[in-house]
Amino acid sequence: xxxxxxxxxxxxxxxxxxxxxxxxxxxxxxxxxxxxxxxxxxxxxxxxxxxxxxxxxxxxxxxxxxxxxxxxxxxxxxxxxxxxxxxxxxxxxxxxxxxxxxxxxxxxxxxxxxxxxxxxxxxxxxxxxxxxxxxxxxxxxxxxxxxxxxxxxxxxxxxxxxxxxxxxxxxxxxxxxxxxxxxxxxxxxxxxxxxxxxxxxxxxxxxxxxxxxxxxxxxxxxxxxxxxxxxxxxxxxxxxxxxxxxxxxxxxxxxxxxxxxxxxxxxxxxxxxxxxxxxxxxxxxxxxxxxxxxxxxxxx
Amino acid sequence: xxxxxxxxxxxxxxxxxxxxxxxxxxxxxxxxxxxxxxxxxxxxxxxxxxxxxxxxxxxxxxxxxxxxxxxxxxxxxxxxxxxxxxxxxxxxxxxxxxxxxxxxxxxxxxxxxxxxxxxxxxxxxxxxxxxxxxxxxxxxxxxxxxxxxxxxxxxxxxxxxxxxxxxxxxxxxxxxxxxxxxxxxxxxxxxxxxxxxxxxxxxxxxxxxxxxxxxxxxxxxxxxxxxxxxxxxxxxxxxxxxxxxxxxxxxxxxxxxxxxxxxxxxxxxxxxxxxxxxxxxxxxxxxxxxxxxxxxxxxxxxxxxxxxxxxxxxxxxxx
Numbered sequence: 001x002x003x004x005x006x007x008x009x010x011x012x013x014x015x016x017x018x019x020x021x022x023x024x025x026x027x028x029x030x031x032x033x034x035x036x037x038x039x040x041x042x043x044x045x046x047x048x049x050x051x052x053x054x055x056x057x058x059x060x061x062x063x064x065x066x067x068x069x070x071x072x073x074x075x076x077x078x079x080x081x082x083x084x085x086x087x088x089x090x091x092x093x094x095x096x097x098x099x100x101x102x103x104x105x106x107x108x109x110x111x112x113x114x115x116x117x118x119x120x121x122x123x124x125x126x127x128x129x130x131x132x133x134x135x136x137x138x139x140x141x142x143x144x145x146x147x148x149x150x151x152x153x154x155x156x157x158x159x160x161x162x163x164x165x166x167x168x169x170x171x172x173x174x175x176x177x178x179x180x181x182x183x184x185x186x187x188x189x190x191x192x193x194x195x196x197x198x199x200x201x202x203x204x205x206x207x208x209x210x211x212x213x214x215x216x217x218x219x220x221x222x223x224x225x226x227x228x229x230x231x232x233x234x235x236x237x238x239x240x241x242x243x244x245x246x247x248x249x250x251x252x253x254x255x256x257x258x259x260x261x262x263x264x265x266x267x268x269x270x271x272x273x274x275x276x277x278x279x280x281x282x283x284x285x286x287x288x289x290x291x292x293x294x295x296x297x298x299x300x
Numbered sequence: 301x302x303x304x305x306x307x308x309x310x311x312x313x314x315x316x317x318x319x320x321x322x323x324x325x326x327x328x329x330x331x332x333x334x335x336x337x338x339x340x341x342x343x344x345x346x347x348x349x350x351x352x353x354x355x356x357x358x359x360x361x362x363x364x365x366x367x368x369x370x371x372x373x374x375x376x377x378x379x380x381x382x383x384x385x386x387x388x389x390x391x392x393x394x395x396x397x398x399x400x401x402x403x404x405x406x407x408x409x410x411x412x413x414x415x416x417x418x419x420x421x422x423x424x425x426x427x428x429x430x431x432x433x434x435x436x437x438x439x440x441x442x443x444x445x446x447x448x449x450x451x452x453x454x455x456x457x458x459x460x461x462x463x464x465x466x467x468x469x470x471x472x473x474x475x476x477x478x479x480x481x482x483x484x485x486x487x488x489x490x491x492x493x494x495x496x497x498x499x500x501x502x503x504x505x506x507x508x509x510x511x512x513x514x515x516x517x518x519x520x521x522x523x524x525x526x527x528x529x530x531x532x533x534x535x536x537x538x539x540x541x542x543x544x545x546x547x548x549x550x551x552x553x554x555x556x557x558x559x560x561x562x563x564x565x566x567x568x569x570x571x572x573x574x575x576x577x578x579x580x581x582x583x584x585x586x587x588x589x590x591x592x593x594x595x596x597x598x599x600x601x602x603x604x605x606x607x608x609x610x611x612x613x614x615x616x617x618x619x
Contacts, residue, residue: 035576079575085522086367086368088365088369088370088522089574129336254360255361255363256363257365257570258573260328260576261328261332262327262573263326263573264348264363265360265362265363265372267360282356283356283357283377
């Protein structure tokens with residue numbers, strides 16, 4: 001049987017970038033997305049098993065698609081062939097991590113699709129298209145605060161691994177499930193990580209207080225704040241960003257059918273700070289103009 | 301194998317290198333799918349519905365997955381016809397593949413204005429009139445559910461766009477879809493496409509709320525294929541103009557089933573969401589699928605559906 005753990009093996013992993021290459025990020029290089037048909041290699045459960053022996057958190061290891069490159073914060077669409085006609089949509093996932101040979105996709109069982117994914121067998125066919133969307137900003141010399149809520153931690157695994165100067169970054173992680181459900185060790189390996197678990201009423205207030213303090217510290221040093229998590233969490237981050245004038249990016253997880261800009265299911269409304277005047281107050285697609293947005297440029 | 305088809309209309313023909321088109325609203329303006337296949341390999345590209353002025357559409361959530369399908373209530377969000385002509389059409393491979401503009405308006409006059417605007421665009425090969433979108437309370441439903449109104453819109457577009465092939469996309473949310481088809485044929489339609497989405501809804505039991513902000517949405521995907529096949533079959537027997545089948549087609553065999561029922565061509569809709577190369581794959585696999593069932597052209601298969609069950613036919617053949 002698989003043993004639950006809280007880090008996946010990154011042996012053979014290489015940073016996406018070395019220090020001298022960091023300008024590639026700022027040049028906003030976009031790799032053309034491709035569709036890949038991949039065999040599932042390994043499904044590693046994380047966290048404790050439930051009463052029926054079932055796990056709810058998994059790292060899915062796939063062969064690395066032929067992507068030229070990708071940016072942490074970008075996402076992929078994943079659809080096992082076993083979805084058949086019954087589940088027509090692929091599911092969007094933040095790209096967790098890649099190694100020279102593998103792609104790691106980290107997911108929580110929360111519906112029909114992820115329940116089916118939790119049953120993937122070795123060699124089962126999975127269709128993956130990506131890398132999609134834009135990705136987080138990387139400012140190697142800025143103090144960078146990573147704010148993760150629950151599964152919002154996933155894109156930061158790739159982020160801290162690729163960051164040219166990880167000692168300039170730190171993370172605050174709020175979660176409800178036990179810490180070992182999440183790939184925290186893959187982050188803690190690189191950067192300091194403070195985690196706060198909400199198990200009782202009132203603990204959320206403590207987290208929000210800490211969130212505010214950390215964002216204030218970061219803003220005072222003109223640092224960069226990056227946030228990923230559920231909508232109420234992002235709404236709080238966005239509110240503090242405005243009050244504290246903290247330069248903040250948030251990653252949205254809107255429902256989407258296609259991931260490529262066609263279904264118009266994932267739209268979000270822009271604010272008056274949106275860069276192009278004609279789109280101010282209008283709708284933009286999270287899958288193409290996002291999923292990462294500057295917090296002041298969208299309404300939530 | 302030659303799998304080209306020509307939609308022989310009353311006024312204009314539409315020649316297609318293969319019978320595989322994309323369905324409006326599922327393929328963006330086409331360019332979104334360029335990374336996943338060669339747009340020029342498609343029989344045609346039906347672009348996302350266009351209105352005279354930009355439209356915001358409905359509030360979110362506006363799409364939801366259902367068993368073997370999905371509901372959408374996007375509400376025809378688009379940047380308007382001028383943006384399409386200026387920014388999207390020039391980037392499309394319109395010299396190699398027919399671009400079919402799906403058009404939406406709230407009145408016959410507005411339909412005429414929109415059609416006249418697109419009539420002057422060389423890059424547009426045909427217009428597909430959306431009389432059936434169920435999401436916009438003011439227009440679509442009424443046109444698509446009343447044979448007289450649908451005919452009036454068809455006639456207005458026919459007059460305003462004398463250079464273009466005019467296709468009318470019919471709604472299945474009617475009592476007699478063949479009657480609707482006959483009505484738009486008499487009004488000058490060159491072809492009909494069917495079906496648009498089926499009106500449906502989904503609810504969240506725990507939250508006691510509809511899953512779509514608009515409450516109602518249009519059902520598409522494999523779940524509606526039997527309804528689409530039925531509509532194509534009924535329409536083919538009622539009209540002389542070509543019929544384009546739409547609804548739940550995800551592979552070449554599905555496409556051939558529609559040809560068998562009498563369709564001249566097909567559109568791939570929600571299948572584009574299941575795999576972004578779906579339409580390209582159907583087009584690429586069609587020849588092989590034809591060989592597999594022993595036909596050498598689309599004509600050989602089209603409308604050759606036998607009466608009675610497959611089992612009975614087999615018995616007759618062996619008797």
